[in-house]
Ligand code: 4AD
């Protein structure tokens with residue numbers, strides 16, 4: 001008999017019909033009347049399904065009574081209306097097949113509540129918990145929503161390379177990719193001779209697909225990347241990962257205000273999409289992880305974002321009551337505490353800050369006429385702070401070259417990027433949205449390590 005996913009069985013009208021499901025046991029209760037209730041979950045939905053196993057089954061005593069939490073089983077039986085509360089249907093089993101037991105003395109997921117921190121040490125088992133099953137489904141829905149949003153708007157999905165020779169952010173936070181043996185690497189002039197390395201030059205894991213996206217936007221008008229990016233920044237915070245996924249749209253013939261419109265539309269679309277597709281998962285997060293989450297998502301799904309300049313942001317922060325850990329000064333970057341203060345306290349809504357000082361932003365951002373600022377934008381959300389970083393790009397060849405030189409970047413590495421400004425250059429803009437932070441925000445999970453299946457952070461790359 002063919003197996004049906006539990007999410008479909010739960011809404012099925014085929015009462016009295018035969019049905020087969022399979023999954024992992026969440027609970028087993030034995031009744032004095034000589035039968036058992038077994039709840040199984042296959043991850044297709046938040047809820048599992050209740051199965052009544054009659055004592056008459058031939059393997060009831062030999063096998064069913066040994067089934068414990070975490071065991072993998074399949075059940076064939078009849079779908080019946082459930083007399084119990086909390087479920088519409090249940091299954092009366094006619095056959096139970098056991099695939100794998102889970103020894104209760106060893107299986108770690110026995111206790112009802114295990115801290116998220118502890119669960120990170122068993123990241124291979126945590127998707128079987130309510131919380132991480134729900135995070136996985138919301139993450140999946142947000143990924144699908146992303147593709148749908150951009151595809152519906154005629155954006156082309158671009159695969160940017162993961163190995164690269166250029167530092168897209170110019171921040172020097174890159175992981176090196178090499179096949180040279182540490183300690184036995186060929187030397188030239190007192191340092192490692194990378195001309196003998198695999199690619200004949202130093203290479204790294206990419207920090208951003210933006211420069212590739214600009215190339216394709218300069219031919220195909222509008223593109224987006226959606227892939228993993230890597231940063232060797234040693235920041236042990238609850239919103240940083242060493243490997244994280246980013247969505248980077250890039251649009252030709254667009255300026256900063258078009259860019260901000262796109263970011264707003266995209267973020268609102270994602271909220272609307274998960275509210276519609278993951279109601280059970282969100283209800284769980286609302287009840288157990290962050291009170292008020294659903295209300296907040298509903299509000300954000302329709303609300304306008306506030307747009308202010310960096311200079312206005314600094315003025316608002318200077319008026320703030322109380323102290324910040326990092327002092328507020330025109331010219332220094334906004335810290336997480338400042339970002340959160342702006343969106344949570346000052347404006348109480350998502351905020352887009354534009355026109356940052358040129359010295360704290362990347363070389364590719366377009367210089368504003370004031371000579372001091374660039375056409376940058378950061379989107380800030382309450383709770384997580386910066387979720388999006390983007391800008392209008394410098395499309396003027398001479399200004400870009402000046403900026404590369406001013407920042408002390410290796411000019412020769414950017415020859416092809418400069419070429420885009422020599423041949424048919426065009427105003428264009430784009431941004432990067434940190435997917436992990438989006439999942440974090442949408443689920444209410446406090447730590448980004450719990451918003452990705454296998455977090456990579458300093459001193460941690462197990463699994
Ligand atoms: O602001 P960032 O560094 O911008 C860029 O990389 C641009 N090249 C994007 C573009 O214009 N195409 O990073 C973009 C976003 C941040 O706003 C943040 O949400 C996320 O990526 N991010 C991280 N997320 C998790 N862990 C980290 N270490 C992150 N660093 C950035």
Ligand code: MG
Pocket residue numbers: 378386388389
């Ligand atoms: Mg940024």
